[in-house]
Amino acid sequence: MHQIEIKSANAFYEKLHVLKNIDLNVDKGEIVSLIGPSGSGKSSLLKMLVGLLIPKSGKIFLNKTLINFHNQSDLRNIREQIAIVFQQYNLFQNMNVLKNVCIAPTKIQKRNPKEVNEQALYLLEKVGLQDKLKSYPDELSGGQQQRVAIARALCLNPQILLLDEITSALDPELVKEVLDTIRLLASEGMTMLIVSHEMNFVKEVSSRVVFMDDGSIIEINSPKNIFEKPSEKRTLDFVGKILKEK
């Protein structure tokens, strides 16, 4: 069953056409990685799925329901089901770690604070931050902040998790700790869309890999095929260049 269906979606930043005729289906439990050069539209695609970028044309279905991005109730609905972790963590600087994780479930989802607190403690322990509950974001390393952001997203109990270049702002030694967390989630069967430049990680965890360039999807293929025998020349050029740099 397709959990997300995107049909001929186009989106713009003012006059800049950032997403061009995007067609993509994501099944439940699938892990789809988006790769491509900077400015190819990968992050824009994730932003569109959570309504931070409104598509100008095309149709997007979530669990078979057509989303109207101009309707606040529809936006609320998609944001209840899809959580996003940003490249720059986007934690609330005036709240400590525990508050960052608990605020949306308690104040927005109106869930029982005690139950939310227990879940937050479980998640923060899972990402190895049980001793940082009272710390503020500016007291944490980049890797720790990113793991708080992941815990915050998971505490919403989303059906789908979007990860937008979550390791690109981190020092190499911090990348591993974040990727280990994602590997754990992947093993639990959560649907994920991942934008990443960590090709080995993409190869390891993805069900399918989408290569994007200049706002368009150029190729959708298995990780093995994308990296070993891509069907498009642009994919081959990109992958060849990336692997050569490594």
Place this chain on the structure above:
Amino acid sequence: MGYTLVYTQVLEFLPYLIKGAWISLQIAILAFFGGMFFGLILATIRTFGNKVSNKIVICYVTFFTNTPQLVQIYFLFFALPEFGILLSPYIAVLLGMTLNAAAYLCEIQRAGFLSIRQNELDAAKTLNFSLVQQVKYVILPHIMRVLFPPLSNHYIIMTLGTSMAAIFGVEELTGRAFNINSETFRSVEIFSLTALIYIVITFIATFLLAVIGRYFFKAKIRIIQ
């Protein structure tokens, strides 16, 4: 120096001075919050308004930040009666300080608007915060945290600036100190006691502002600096 400090004589006037300090506080608080409110309107226009309204605000701010506050109050007190508007000394000082504060607080609050982090707003939106919740949990605490030091500094400058009111005959703290001085001639004791009262007032103000910032706006502010 053969001067002997004798505080017993001036301490008799302490209640009289404290009543004066209360008037100073009233002027400072009213002018500050009046200036905050008016400054917020100006800052909103300056940030989100059109070219014409923006230019008007720039002219206002330029005028009030480039002329002495004393001259501005003199104008209200001595020039306006020529146009049939007669203000009491208290009102002239209060109005003058409010209009002056609005110009400075406009710029301070505008800096707060410009410092709002889009990243955090994006996160709040994707977490389904309503606009009111974004303001309450993200924008206000952030603005308060960024603006707390300049706002509290400005408030303290304004509190100390209320001594200007003495020139117009308002019997606030400094005005009353003048009165006692002309009666007792114990200048050292009177003005050192007056200075001490100003220090206490500003310390209490700093403390209260920090408490408000921390507990009402959830801003991460140290209570004792």
